[in-house]
Amino acid sequence: MNVLLDNLSLYGKGLLGTVELTVFASLLALVLGFLMAAFRVAPVGSLRAFGTAWVTVLRNTPLTLLFFAVVLGLPRFGFVLPFNLFAILALGCYTSAFICEAVRSGINTVPAGQGEAARSLGMTFPQTLGGIVLPQAFRSVIPPIGSTLIALAKNSAIAGAFSVTELLGVYKPLSEMGYGIIWTFVWIAVGYLIVTLTISALFHVLEKRFGVAR
């Protein structure tokens, strides 16, 4: 119990690091994920191929390998960035593949008749996409995007092993100070639960607000 109260600032820093990683990587993953989903449904063949390659490769890459390649590899090309930027890059790119698939299957749940009806009313492509298809797709992708972002928060633990300040990394200085390791981990676990439960609750609200049973 003492281990938390005595080291509140250390735990706080770790938790903040995890939250920071999660938030920025989520943003990157959402942007890239939607972009790749757009590529994958585009009428242009080369963009479709690029999107497919992106998703296939990243979905089948172990995240540790990606971290290894990005954090330790990019500096060899002359890109020297802080470790947490590298971590955000790796986490964001990895997660974007899963977001892309969620969005794409969301677009597929919109009945083709909706788009056809919009076009027969004379709507242009941006109007069809923005006014008819995407709003409906958005509703059905809230839950899968929520669980993808929860997975991202959990995956951010790997960053700790690549010299990024985050929650799991807190165990090392604490065990060197001689605190009971079991309690250290209990509080680390609680920290992760706080983060994932917050995301879960957030998406629960979004789902209640926008979700629709079709």
Place this chain on the structure above:
Amino acid sequence: MTTALYDVPGPRTRQRHRLYGLVSTVLILALLGWILYLLFTTGQFTAEKWTPFTYKGIQELLLRGLGNTLKAFALAAVLSLALGGVLATGRLSEHRTVRWVSTVLVEFFRAMPVLVMIFFIYVALKAEPLVALVAGLTLYNGSVLAEVFRTGVHSVDRGQREAAYALGMRKTQVMTHVLVPQAVRAMLPAIISQLVVALKDTSLGYLITYEEFLHAGKLIASNLDYDLPFIPVVMIISPIYIGMCMLLSWLAHWVSRRQRRNPKVEAAEVAAPEPGTLLPGGHRRPG
């Protein structure tokens, strides 16, 4: 391509699409060219960096790493399937305490980052790296698989269960003779997809100094005698890792496609497993 978005293009649209295609192809090629340029200018293709891979010792080191990765994967896969079976049986039990205990276990292990569990077992329980890795992977994937098994059993048509009870079968018989054999077919793609996750996560062993594939790569990459061949190592290891996972993903895809054509499992389709949240009733897809 989804039909919801486009009409069949006419001649002018087709021409415009060709133009877009040309522009994006050029951009993608430029990106690839830039990467190649970076690789060349930083001297990644010099003979010095690649000769180590012709040495027998280096090849053996990599093979041993790959063997260790596969060993951890095989152990984790078998044990997770077993644990998943036990936990699913627990969650489907008629005894409230058993059901309650297994629900808590499943939800907790699904909600924890795998790495935290692996580190806990490695650091706090002072286990060997292989034991810690396999135990962590088993706890996580086992509880995800338990959920898959449970939804699989639930997805079997109600009439099957009712008919079996009507024939006078007991619960165990209903399960083992009627529900599980049908459920397994429907679940197979979801199970294989979860095994892909387990295979990918064996690379976490690298972080607790388990001598797996990535660890072998790291040893070679940081060798000064060979001019630190980091990028060549990544270029050799990644395709093998990604290839193994793609092969397994492709197997899952193939099984599910074959089953879609099979009328016997038409009705039951089990959704892909999702990471847990610990929030009751949260994030279940409708239906």
